[in-house]
Amino acid sequence: MKQQSRIAIIAIIIVIPLTSFYVLSQESKSIPSTPQNSKLQAISSFYPLYEFSKNIGQDKVDVSLLVPIGVEPHDWEPTIQDVQRIQKSDLIIINGIGFEEWVHDLEDMGYNGLIVDTSKGIQTIHNEDVESVEDDDHHHDENDPHIWLDPTLVKIQVKNIANSFTKKDPNNANFYQTNAEKYIDELDELDLKIKNELQYCKKDFIAFHNAFTYFSEQYGLNQLTIINSLQPHLEPSAKTLESVINTAKKLDIKIIFSEETADPRTSQVIADELGGKVLTLSPIEIGNDLSYIERMTQNLNNLKEALC
Ligand SMILES: [Zn+2]
Structure with missing residues (x-):
């Protein structure tokens, strides 16, 4: 992560607790008190995870997307506002394998929610093993994050998401697990179709x-x-x-x-x-x-x- 955003995040950690009391007391005058939303608040880092999470959580989880729609996620980094949003969430769902480098700063700042690494249990591939047409002037050695394009690996990601929802909201465990199974059936169908047709x-x-x-x-x-x-x-x-x-x-x-x-x-x-x-x-x-x-x-x- 760039030094600038690191400083920005540190500023949030230090400054927000100092100002939050004042801000809260100001807000309470203008915002009518509503019962707190009891739904799980999940943030998914980029598009495919958003869709998988929606399929599993449906109406029982508020899932939002972190990287704005249409923005390429490879080099994306959260803004101060994004970090504040993440702070308020129960879970942040990430791809893992280094795709979200900024997640280490969340860990450092003591994020209270659950960081769900959907790559858990997946055998990663090194980029150096990849054949490239381009002349390799600068040789990189990095794990390849693109697991979501293999439906058989998405099945593992989906299970990891369902388990994280279950952990945070055990009352709806059956709901999450059943939705995951249904989606996994669709992934199995897709996998079979690709195998057969290619x-x-x-x-x-x-x-x-x-x-x-x-x-x-x-x-x-x-x-x-x-x-x-x-x-x-x-x-x-x-x-x-x-x-x-x-x-x-x-x-x-x-x-x-x-x-x-x-x-x-x-x-x-x-x-x-x-x-x-x-x-x-x-x-x-x-x-x-x-x-x-x-x-x-x-x-x-x-x-x-x-x-x-
Ligand atoms: Zn890519």
């Missing part, structure tokens, strides 16, 4: 950033990427584009994938060179009108067009 197809594909490492591992595919995963918005150099084009030619790849937050021209340049076309392969890092299952199905259909 089974006899080609294996090599070029994603925009390496969001599909776990997915590829699960379904026996070989992911190549245009850009380094740790800098998702970096403009690839001419040299990188050339190297991607050469790799694509070697592997007879005609379809290049782009994603919602990427500049489509990058993938288009490569596709034009190959006489191919650009399709979307969504890392589902930002929300839209479609559900996770629907977007994964779109991804499957686009992969089928490229590989089958």
Whole structure:
């Protein structure tokens, strides 16, 4: 986390207790007293977790989203207002595996709620194992966070969320566990569909950033990427584009994938060179009108067009 936001957070810890008495006594004059909301207050760090949490908590949990809709979550950091919001919540649901680096500061500042690491129990993959088309000038060694794109791993995330709701609100344990089971059935169905439909197809594909490492591992595919995963918005150099084009030619790849937050021209340049076309392969890092299952199905259909 940047020094600036660290200072900001420390300021909140120190200043808020000093001023809260004054603020509270002022507020009590203007805000009519209402019975305290008894629902669990959960904050999910980024879009997929929001959807999973809503599916499990339904009307019994107030779930809100931390990274604003439409904002790419990789380099996002909470503002002072966000930290104040988190302070008031019962749980914060995170992906884990280093995707939310700012969470350490929450721990340091003595957050009273439960930090739910949904990656608990998942075997992580190192980024250094990932094959990249880009020349690796700066070699990174970091765990890959993109577990939510493998439905079999999402099942574990869903169980972790259901267990955290159960822990905080044991009276509704059956409700949370039943909802989780229902959602897991849908994930099983999706998993089976992907397995069946990609089974006899080609294996090599070029994603925009390496969001599909776990997915590829699960379904026996070989992911190549245009850009380094740790800098998702970096403009690839001419040299990188050339190297991607050469790799694509070697592997007879005609379809290049782009994603919602990427500049489509990058993938288009490569596709034009190959006489191919650009399709979307969504890392589902930002929300839209479609559900996770629907977007994964779109991804499957686009992969089928490229590989089958
Ligand atoms: Zn990503």
